[in-house]
Amino acid sequence: GIRTPKDIQTFKRTNKKIYNELMKIRNRLERHYKDMQDFEFTIQEGKLYMLQTRTGKRTAQAAVKIAVDMCKENLITQKTAIERVEPEQIDRLLHPVFDPKEEKKKEPIAKGLPASPGAAYGEVVFTAEEAERRAKEGRDVILCRIETSPEDIGGMNVANGIVTSRGGMTSHAAVVARGMGKCCVVGAGQLEIDYKKKRFKVGSKTVNEGDWISINGHNGNVYMGRLSTVEPSLSGDFATLMKWADRFRRLGVRANADTPYDAEVAVKFGAEGIGLCRTEHMFFQGKRINLFREMILAEDAEGRRRALKKLLPIQRKDFEGIFKALKGRPCTIRLLDPPLHEFLPHDKTGQKEMSRLLGIPVSKIKNKVESLKEINPMLGHRGCRLGLIYPEISRMQVRAIIEAAIKVRKKGVKVLPEIMIPLVGHYKELKIAREEAEEVIQDIFKKEKTKIDYKIGTMIEIPRAAITDDEIARFADFFSFGTNDLTQMGCGFSRDDAGKFLPDYVKMGIYSNDPFQVLDQDGIGRLIKQAVELGRKSKKDIKFGICGEHGGEPKSVEFCHKVGLTYVSCSPFRVPIARLAAAQAAIKDKF
């Protein structure tokens, strides 16, 4: 526990007596605090004065090891061992890192914000399509963009890592990458990206498409060439600590996962199920986007149904994979959420390409894009408002979910689908949406001559829903707080725009944290607390989850425990963090 051993060694030689006294005090302190200590002292007129002592700083790995070791040696209890490790710290243990010796020798060519932890290398590419093309050939790629948009999801998904020259910790790239548990560096402003010439310049260097780069999501560094990575180990001390944590926590932990692969990762990290499966991500990938666009461009319900019929088997297949990966764990699947215009290309090139692929005149596509334009899309035609105006979309999705569930169950795997209707503000929206869904489900049961258990519920993400969830509860089997939207509407902050004043707000102390990163307990938290009480007054045992990004943030997890939520749901890579934070909250609660 001594910071500057060199000096101490000198000190030992020059002042043996005081050195021995110091060592005695150190041992006494460490026995007392039952932990490694950092302390300060001074010597005045030959007398030793102790100034300060505090628990020593250590790496995540050391923290876990020390806590588990001390517990095994009966120096501390399991509870204390759990309390000794900071949840946020273990994030580093869940992602690969670069070989530290190798990284030390390398000079970074640029530095951005460490938006999502991990270490990744690959050939640099500048478009999502190129990323997908090379990845299919089994090549490692790093997707490099000025900014990312929903159309890049496919490429982000297959890339080893993502780097952008613009955007902050809540930019699209950062949020999506964290959700994917994918290494990401954003806002590396030194990179002058030239899409046309397929290269970036940084200082005097030029990096062309296909050149190798390495990025470090722990510190934001970007390097030329390829650095070796060290994979995380989830066994050993880490696994032991997690086992202990699960023993104490009362809050469930689920994961947000949209693909069979994500579902597998989630289970590996200890998720008890999926709390949020976003079906729209399935529509962005590969050829599906064309079918989905065909649906949007259709003249009438009949035309939409024709396109949806082609999407049905694809979506069903997705759900089959997810149900298989989950092996009977519950799976909350959210019906289509984003506004339709997010699925259409807004630039000329994209519109021409779409026209060519679908055989629809460019002018018609342009008109559609124009007619779908919204001044405030966040408050626009999305969520259940889509399914209520175009019921055929919800019907297809419900059919895909239930048919997939029955298929998987027939193979002997347990299934538990939970259909989640997004963006409900009024109980009548859920009532109508539920009736529609039940009709489809009963129809399938009849045809398949079988039944399965299922649930239908909703997100609480519009303030009005939180205020009236006693009424909504009558039509819901479960609730899940969508704290991203609840924060947007509750605080009146557009997540996409708040960067213009929110950092200043935090500096001025108006909010103690960015409310999109750490739940605003005094405001949005109050609303949640009230909604939990109100909802349970109407339906005593209704389950409350949370599936915003806050579900993986330790302080917010503690809050969720305190207000009595049933579970939190977060990105797979944050599941262990949430498990640990939930255990700490439960332990804190008892004493």
Next chain:
Amino acid sequence: GIRTPKDIQTFKRTNKKIYNELMKIRNRLERHYKDMQDFEFTIQEGKLYMLQTRTGKRTAQAAVKIAVDMCKENLITQKTAIERVEPEQIDRLLHPVFDPKEEKKKEPIAKGLPASPGAAYGEVVFTAEEAERRAKEGRDVILCRIETSPEDIGGMNVANGIVTSRGGMTSHAAVVARGMGKCCVVGAGQLEIDYKKKRFKVGSKTVNEGDWISINGHNGNVYMGRLSTVEPSLSGDFATLMKWADRFRRLGVRANADTPYDAEVAVKFGAEGIGLCRTEHMFFQGKRINLFREMILAEDAEGRRRALKKLLPIQRKDFEGIFKALKGRPCTIRLLDPPLHEFLPHDKTGQKEMSRLLGIPVSKIKNKVESLKEINPMLGHRGCRLGLIYPEISRMQVRAIIEAAIKVRKKGVKVLPEIMIPLVGHYKELKIAREEAEEVIQDIFKKEKTKIDYKIGTMIEIPRAAITDDEIARFADFFSFGTNDLTQMGCGFSRDDAGKFLPDYVKMGIYSNDPFQVLDQDGIGRLIKQAVELGRKSKKDIKFGICGEHGGEPKSVEFCHKVGLTYVSCSPFRVPIARLAAAQAAIKDKF
């Protein structure tokens, strides 16, 4: 009380006996119901059967006259007289109408939605500038636009009426016109407006700039030529009924007014003060917009202060006029609210013109427009978020208000300024804004060697503010519910975009009314009720007003009475409606 007198006359001749019997029953019914009756009967086998009776329909004028007459004849009490007139009905009495005989003979060339009542004629113009130019020469104009935007405010203000070919009852033109009490027809889709050629076509007709048209805001009709109008009379029976209403109501009624003229109209219509004076409307008019744009384009706080210094005397003058018109009635003045990009031209021509006028390169203007762009402006950088990031703006406005108040008071007129900080979500925002304002005010008091009474308060228009108004109350002298924004954020509806699904929602019965027109009592109303209780727990006597458009809607006024608000504030032309609705609510409450 008989609908088809001709048939009845025949009937009298052919069946004298039953006719006499019918007349007897009629008299008995009208004595019983103390009101004119519409009834249905049938005659079977020589026997008279009465089927149904209900209070007869009548024009607004007749309704007021009958109620006042019957009361004067002691047939009904004042309370009953008040209950006999529907508040919404009297809207027709407050605006001019076309001479009914003349209108009957004319064929409308187009029909739109009756967005704001009244009858107006004038030379048709297609730009706000042309409207202002001709109005200055004392000419009557009708402003005709495809849609209107905030830049058209000046032209709308001077026009006799407004007609648009696009947009619904909540479009910009409709909302602003109602606020101005100005005749307006929107969504007259048959008009094919050609801005370049300065004309519109409708069917085979062409109407050029300068041609006379007449528009009827009561029924949405558009006519060629000029029809005579009949001015409303606010005296006589109408005045008597209003006097009685004021005797019974407990809810205060204020008006939303932005100019000395509006303030005068408001007082004439019986407003007890101004509940919302929107200072930004002052920045759109005439040359001021250039000074304001200079402020936005400034490089730093120093540059902004320079431009604001030039705006100070202009704004002070506005307030002087308003204070004089109010003669000591309270005046709630809201500091700058809309996002800055609303003040900049978004089209090339406008940007070039601005560049020429201000001597700023077009590229710089374009960059500024680009950098201020927001994805969800409704949830963006506006309201107090402006004043907190650019305190010099608030400081100028506070100075203008207080200096104007002192100036007017020195002339012997009482003043009561109430400074309203918009869009507060967190108590710390108000705390900081208040400290800034108090500093400016104390500085003025010192320099002027005098003091005046003033109040500082905030709007409750962000859900978070409603949820935490016990905390906010510690820094507020008054609260005013901004139900337009509270509905937007509380329900998650963008007012500008909701037209895509909200009409269907009303048809499906999800909402019983458009929540922007009639307050959503079950949702937003619940939030308001809770906020009133919470706020008063923290500060017993704090005043609660409402200044959304709901403040002039009878059902919503009744709700405001029930939850114990202090006052409602609405457009001047709706003040009598609110007074009557408030009286009815109080009477209903007692029995």
